[in-house]
Amino acid sequence: MVKLSAKKGGRGEDTYYLNVPREIVKSLGLLKGDEFILSVDTKDGEITLCYKRVKK
Numbered sequence: 904m905v906k907l908s909a910k911k912g913g914r915g916e917d918t919y920y921l922n923v924p925r926e927i928v929k930s931l932g933l934l935k936g937d938e939f940i941l942s943v944d945t946k947d948g949e950i951t952l953c954y955k956r957v958k959k
Contacts, residue, residue, distance in 0.1 A: 921952075 905921050912918030938957040943950065
């Protein structure tokens, strides 16, 4: 399960984060500083978030 958290961002607005479990990060070889493109799809009341890692 991934939980949504919020922190105060610029101009007093909240910035939202998804906390990815450490086991998933390690198994996928993700590193701090990796960049991702986010695509969002909604269908039948369900939300699908798809992250694609950007090759540097």
